[in-house]
Amino acid sequence: MTTVATSPPVTAGGPRKGGRVKRWVVPGVLIAVTITWLVPTLGLFITSFKSRAASSQYGWWQVWQGGWTLDNYNEVLFSPSLPPPGFADNFINTIIITIPATILPIAIAAVAAYAFAWLDFPFRNWIFLGVIALLVVPLQVTWVPVLKIFNTLNLTGTFPGIWLAHTGYGLAFAIFLLRNFMADIPNDLIESARIDGAGNVKIFTRIVLPLSLPAIAALAIFQFVWVWNDLMNALIFLQTPDKFPLTVGIRNLLGQYGNEWNLLSAGAFLSMIVPLIVFFALQRYFVRGLTSGAVKG
Amino acid sequence: MRWRPWLWLAPALILLAVFLVWPVIRTIWISFHSGSIINPTREFVGLENYQELFTNDPAFIKYDLPPWSALFNSALWVGLFTLGVIAFGLLVGVLADKVKYEKTAKAIVFLPLVVSFTAASVVFRLVYSTDPNIGLINAMLGLIGFGPVAFLGEPNLVNFAIIGAGIWVWTALSMTILAASYKALPEETHEAAAVDGASEWQVFWRVSLPQMKGPIIVVAVTMIINALKAVDLVLIMTTGGPGFSSRIVGFTVYWEIFNNNAAGYGSAVAVVLLVMMAPLMWWQMRQIRAAEAR
Numbered sequence: 001m002t003t004v005a006t007s008p009p010v011t012a013g014g015p016r017k018g019g020r021v022k023r024w025v026v027p028g029v030l031i032a033v034t035i036t037w038l039v040p041t042l043g044l045f046i047t048s049f050k051s052r053a054a055s056s057q058y059g060w061w062q063v064w065q066g067g068w069t070l071d072n073y074n075e076v077l078f079s080p081s082l083p084p085p086g087f088a089d090n091f092i093n094t095i096i097i098t099i100p101a102t103i104l105p106i107a108i109a110a111v112a113a114y115a116f117a118w119l120d121f122p123f124r125n126w127i128f129l130g131v132i133a134l135l136v137v138p139l140q141v142t143w144v145p146v147l148k149i150f151n152t153l154n155l156t157g158t159f160p161g162i163w164l165a166h167t168g169y170g171l172a173f174a175i176f177l178l179r180n181f182m183a184d185i186p187n188d189l190i191e192s193a194r195i196d197g198a199g200n201v202k203i204f205t206r207i208v209l210p211l212s213l214p215a216i217a218a219l220a221i222f223q224f225v226w227v228w229n230d231l232m233n234a235l236i237f238l239q240t241p242d243k244f245p246l247t248v249g250i251r252n253l254l255g256q257y258g259n260e261w262n263l264l265s266a267g268a269f270l271s272m273i274v275p276l277i278v279f280f281a282l283q284r285y286f287v288r289g290l291t292s293g294a295v296k297g
Numbered sequence: 298m299r300w301r302p303w304l305w306l307a308p309a310l311i312l313l314a315v316f317l318v319w320p321v322i323r324t325i326w327i328s329f330h331s332g333s334i335i336n337p338t339r340e341f342v343g344l345e346n347y348q349e350l351f352t353n354d355p356a357f358i359k360y361d362l363p364p365w366s367a368l369f370n371s372a373l374w375v376g377l378f379t380l381g382v383i384a385f386g387l388l389v390g391v392l393a394d395k396v397k398y399e400k401t402a403k404a405i406v407f408l409p410l411v412v413s414f415t416a417a418s419v420v421f422r423l424v425y426s427t428d429p430n431i432g433l434i435n436a437m438l439g440l441i442g443f444g445p446v447a448f449l450g451e452p453n454l455v456n457f458a459i460i461g462a463g464i465w466v467w468t469a470l471s472m473t474i475l476a477a478s479y480k481a482l483p484e485e486t487h488e489a490a491a492v493d494g495a496s497e498w499q500v501f502w503r504v505s506l507p508q509m510k511g512p513i514i515v516v517a518v519t520m521i522i523n524a525l526k527a528v529d530l531v532l533i534m535t536t537g538g539p540g541f542s543s544r545i546v547g548f549t550v551y552w553e554i555f556n557n558n559a560a561g562y563g564s565a566v567a568v569v570l571l572v573m574m575a576p577l578m579w580w581q582m583r584q585i586r587a588a589e590a591r
Contacts (some may be wrong), residue, residue: 112309121302142320168316230412
């Protein structure tokens, strides 16, 4: 990092100028950018409460024209005219997929991370470096062989199959994050437990795991949102329509109702609700998790 | 007891081997074949897939103008998307530090990151719609007598339009990391510079920014990786169209394998993608090892 001394000298610009200009430039630019970021979602949100007629007749920004309705949500969730299995089932599938696919990788990664942080075995650092290398592997490179394995084991189109896929793909990051966190636990704590005769299982469950809860919480949020939002793995490994999650449901809606924006936006908004709740409820963990990784690296 | 640690590692290492290590090796082997998803190694063709890819596939690399093809578009993504994400991340991350509604502004910019690419694609198909009663941009252009412009239907615009959506999604991450690094800068630097009579802009440009070099590079590498891997936005917004003008390398792998059922050819594209990632992989490993040594 550049220190103060080595940074380029600052040229004196005379008395500070533009005080009045500056006073509105900062909020002006910031508010403009923030509004630009908000407007697309706002448009989706408002459109989802407009009738078919109103959404094609008025722009969503004419907020009060054409009235409001909840029909779109009703139609998207329960209409029999939609391609099966229907959006309500997509919603349930997403939940069925997401919960095990969040718990499994974290549980397996926590055990491995403990070994990387506190157990001694040959090539420990090299294997960990290998795990880090896997962080960057694009999933595209794995699709065909994994699908082939799944076909052989009859895992294609099953929930256990997609749970396993998300576990395999999520592990590298989970091990990396948890191992770094666990390695920072004071050595004295572990050593004194060892002297007291505690075995690794006891040290892991009684000391390391409870102390790692903040990291596990951050990781759980990431993995949850990641799996909830996943489209590609569902498309590739699920293949059976009655097991498709929300993301694939939206894609099918686009195919069938490409121009019915009232329905499309209701569907898209339904898929966003849970991640949004998670974000607003757990914002602090989310942000802390993001920055801890960067500050360390 | 020497084998005990392996018991802890076994589940994770087996899964990593099955889902990442072995498939990468296998995909490289498949890329020398011609075959379908069901039978990827039907016929050994040597380097033919690669030869076809680089000499005879204008959807992958086009040697005449306009240049819109997967490899060129990926390069455009790497440049424009990365730059955009860093610029807006810095802008919001730094400016928000100076106002009272910091948390609200940041929460709004953060929002798109928790939304799926699929939903984001719907959001931007709405924004870019040519119907002036649906698409806000065309409605505004209409007010000044322009348009409508088919942002997603015009080969010369479509890549920029999708990159715009990508920036909208990923600025959150860059903002979060860069804001944290800005706040962590030593207070004295700003004060010392301000006493010298430098304007705020000069202080930022010459004092703060150089000190944020590390985190900016971290964000840049992360975004280049994201740009190269991207599939969903292109798949849902345009499926690579019009024609093949908005294809990118990450999308092409999916399209060749699953839409064209060309597992060998698609695997060759995947290997090209892996090669493009290699320098980033090397950089990240070096970076993390250096952090460990500290």
